[in-house]
């Protein structure tokens with residue numbers, strides 16, 4: 001397999017995922033379209049198996065591991081990817097070990113444990129967790145399943161792009177949150193292969209703007225520190241594989257402050273009746289604030305819904 005997802009690898013992933021995951025329907029809200037400036041539809045991956053899009057890539061990657069008779073898998077993840085790896089491991093009958101930050105939301109850790117994965121807590125930096133996961137892979141002979149920097153992972157995430165174009169061919173703009181960049185790399189690859197005029201916009205929290213800073217610097221930038229309420233988007237850098245794909249296929253990179261992400265969380269909650277975690281509400285935050293849909297039919301990817309219930313009261317606006 002090449003370093004990059006292709007339209008063909010994304011189509012193969014779609015085939016593999018059929019009957020396993022939900023083809024989430026686009027959801028429309030007149031009141032949110034009015035607030036966002038034009039016709040908007042939401043891709044609610046918060047309703048996906050395991051509560052986030054991550055199952056698409058993890059399942060696609062682990063189908064290869066199972067086919068090759070692997071004993072187990074290991075990964076490092078802030079939560080949603082770990083949960084997806086645990087779910088797919090149970091499906092394929094593989095052992096799973098997951099290295100998570102000490103700050104990982106309890107809801108994500110509990111779900112991965114419930115699927116039978118062995119958890120290990122380590123620090124708050126993605127780099128040290130990745131190194132530890134690699135060490136476990138070497139010691140136990142497990143296959144390391146990266147959270148984003150892998151062509152099979154990106155291909156799985158790219159199935160979202162196929163579904164959007166199938167369901168709403170007149171879409172003009174697709175807005176996607178960015179962590180390590182696997183989600184947007186897959187989606188943008190699918191979209192630019194089939195409808196190159198559709199604009200792909202990537203959104204990051206202001207406190208973790210590694211994609212925007214990399215574009216401005218003309219090279220992949222690694223931040224020394226990131227911070228945001230969007231716990232799935234705080235990786236220190238894009239991947240070495242995702243960075244060039246984002247540079248080639250993503251038309252615009254923008255950032256939003258945490259306060260806008262929290263506002264979007266509440267609007268999605270009250271208007272759509274959807275529980276969307278802060279990372280999943282980040283793309284919506286930008287579209288709301290900048291009325292992006294004024295430029296034509298827009299799809300906003302709501303990438304996940306795994307928010308710790310006890311963290312919700314702290315996000316209630318003071319009136």
Ligand SMILES: Cc1ncc(COP(=O)(O)O)c(C=O)c1O
Pocket residue numbers: 052078080081147148177178179180181182183184232233277279280303304305
């Ligand atoms: C809910 C949610 N949205 C978006 C992302 C970002 O995905 P990626 O790292 O592929 O850019 C993540 C990553 O963990 C996530 O959990």
